[in-house]
Amino acid sequence: MPVEPPGREEASANTVRNFNDSLRKLNEYFGADKLLYDITTSDADVWRQWLVNQKYIEVTISKVVKHAKHFLLMANRKGLVRENPFQHLKAGGEENESRKRFIEQQTIDRAIEVAPDTQWKLIIALARYGGLRCPSExxxxxxxxxxxxxxxxxxxxxKTKRQGKPYRVMPLFPELIPLLERAFEDAEExxxxVIEKYRNGMQTWVPNLNAFSNEPGLSPGSGCSRACGLLAKQSLPTSTRCMSLRLGSATRRESPANTTYR
Structure with missing residues (x-):
């Protein structure tokens, strides 16, 4: 299937990786030699069902379908196809409810404790206490x-630069200050x-996280619920808390201002 992911000069490495992953899933089914104008809407329907049969989770299927629709839209604009055979497909939801969980502060502190060095400790703290996206932010x-x-x-x-929101401002939480100060002292002139040692991102992050998540009292998890709690303790309005932590409307509903955090 001779189509290339749309080139974006400002696209992050993670975005490019996701595009390429979706392209691989298209080629895996259609084959690399399948011509774009030979793909029918019926072919697209069968391909989507193939994704389901391959046991991909709904979030993955949704992302791949959206990318496929975008790839063919670009091909249509370039005059390579007359219509987009994927346009009618329903992508589905991109929220995986099974991965949502509240991470207790004692679990976060335990993860920071067993992390191998200051840089790793700070990565965890920035994600859990600061609510930063990993690895991009x-x-x-x-x-x-x-x-x-x-x-x-x-x-x-x-991630939000293209939507006219290239940055946001968040409080310098007390839980972050000691680790930031230690990292600053360790940094060369x-x-x-801030993070210099592990700049290859997820290539080594996932194996390292999996390694020390096996420590007693730890398990793999995700989310920024604890950071919501830190802001709640400062009696800030929900809108301000959500703006600081880049939370959407769904997460706002799950993060009430009167939530009690210990």
């Missing part, structure tokens, strides 16, 4: 983004990024 954080006197951090957000 964590790796984009520079020392110039931290305003120590004002007690704030400017978080550059590659002229160091730009």
């Amino acid at each position: 964590v790796l984009a954080l520079t020392w110039d983004d931290a305003d120590w006197e004002a007690g704030k951090i400017t978080v550059m957000s590659p 002229g160091t730009l990024y």
Whole structure:
């Protein structure tokens, strides 16, 4: 299937990786030699069902279908096909309810405790206490983004840059300060990024996380519920908390201001 992921000069490495993954799933079914104009709407229907039969989770299917529709839309605009055979497909939801869970502070602190070095401890703290996206926002954080006197951090957000929201400002939580200070002391003069040691992102992050998640009292998990709690303790309005932590409307409903956190 001779189609290339749409080129975006500002696209993150993670976005490009997702595009390529979707393209592989298209080629796996249709074959690399399948011509775009030979694909029918019926072929598209069977392909989507094939994704289901392959036991891909709904979130993955939704993302791949959306990418396929986008690829063929670009092909249509370039005059390579007369119509988009994927246009009628329903993508489905992209929320995996089974992965939602509240992470207790003692679990976060235990993970930070067993992490192998200061940089790893800070990665965990930024994700759990700061609510930063991993790895994009964590790796984009520079020392110039931290305003120590004002007690704030400017978080550059590659994911929302195209929507006109290239950054947001969040409180410098007390739980982050000791680790940030230690990392700053350890950094060589002229160091730009807060996280310098593990800049290859998920390639080593996942194996490392899996390794020390086997420690007593730990298990794999996800979410930024704890960060919501830290903001709630500061008696900030829900809208302000959600803006600081880039939360959508669904997460806002799950993060009431009167939630009790210990």
